[in-house]
Amino acid sequence: MCRPEHFTVSYSINPWMHPEDPTDTNRALSQWHELRRVFERLQFTVRLVEPGRGLPDMVFAANGGLVVDGTAYTARFTFPERAPEADLYADWFRAAGYDVVAAEETNEGEGDVLLAGDALLAGTGFRTDTASHAEMAALYGREVVSLRLVRPDFYHLDTALAVLDARPGHEHIAYLPSAFDDASRAELERRFPDAILVDEHDAKVFGLNAVSDGLHVITAARATAFQHQLREAGYEPIGVDLTELLLAGGGAKCCTLVLRDRPTTAEEAR
Numbered sequence: 001m002c003r004p005e006h007f008t009v010s011y012s013i014n015p016w017m018h019p020e021d022p023t024d025t026n027r028a029l030s031q032w033h034e035l036r037r038v039f040e041r042l043q044f045t046v047r048l049v050e051p052g053r054g055l056p057d058m059v060f061a062a063n064g065g066l067v068v069d070g071t072a073y074t075a076r077f078t079f080p081e082r083a084p085e086a087d088l089y090a091d092w093f094r095a096a097g098y099d100v101v102a103a104e105e106t107n108e109g110e111g112d113v114l115l116a117g118d119a120l121l122a123g124t125g126f127r128t129d130t131a132s133h134a135e136m137a138a139l140y141g142r143e144v145v146s147l148r149l150v151r152p153d154f155y156h157l158d159t160a161l162a163v164l165d166a167r168p169g170h171e172h173i174a175y176l177p178s179a180f181d182d183a184s185r186a187e188l189e190r191r192f193p194d195a196i197l198v199d200e201h202d203a204k205v206f207g208l209n210a211v212s213d214g215l216h217v218i219t220a221a222r223a224t225a226f227q228h229q230l231r232e233a234g235y236e237p238i239g240v241d242l243t244e245l246l247l248a249g250g251g252a253k254c255c256t257l258v259l260r261d262r263p264t265t266a267e268e269a270r
């Protein structure tokens, strides 16, 4: 996670951002601290990246890269406003001991890539290029399922789709069908026949921008119908108010980059 110390909306790179409207950095900080407290209550290990001055979107750590199997694949941002964040995150990964592979292709990290079972679900259409999907497939030796986003208000995959259960063989997701093109929607229906379909209202309050540990699902407080659907399906939803960060087009998942270490083998554990 990255403290929203320099948070504001000073440029517009998605339809949520209106630089002419005021923002409240202290309010962003207190909402972010509440999210962090929720994670710590759930005993997640939270590690922090220092916020960079003049990088108001750096709070959205999900875009800082992709860390799977102990290897960090760096971000390469679409817009110049966010480009300098990539090196700051890459430096952090290196210092933390991850193998770092510099991306050749444009991608916005975990904002557009979600692990479901053994496969990577990868968004494209607004930010991440399909060429990077191929790059990730080669790097991780994993299947990459390309999904095309068609609605500018749901410009990153993690705004339109949430992985609720990532365990191989138990994959379960929630998504907003209208955010995807016909072929991607068909692919999602085929792979995830029991997915939770989220309504327009709850998607618009960024309910799908959720973090799940397989049981607890941290989502937008205002996504009440989605929380009901989650409870029916056996999850424990936790609503968090991140409305200030939504002024930049972000929510709980955007503020979170999951560090997936390489599984320790029995040999190494000895």
Ligand code: ARG
Residues within 6 Å of the ligand: 013, 014, 017, 057, 060, 062, 063, 082, 110, 111, 112, 156, 158, 159, 248, 249, 250, 251, 253, 254, 255
């Ligand atoms: N203002 C940021 C941008 O448009 C928001 C990023 C949200 N992050 C995410 N993972 N969806 O790039």
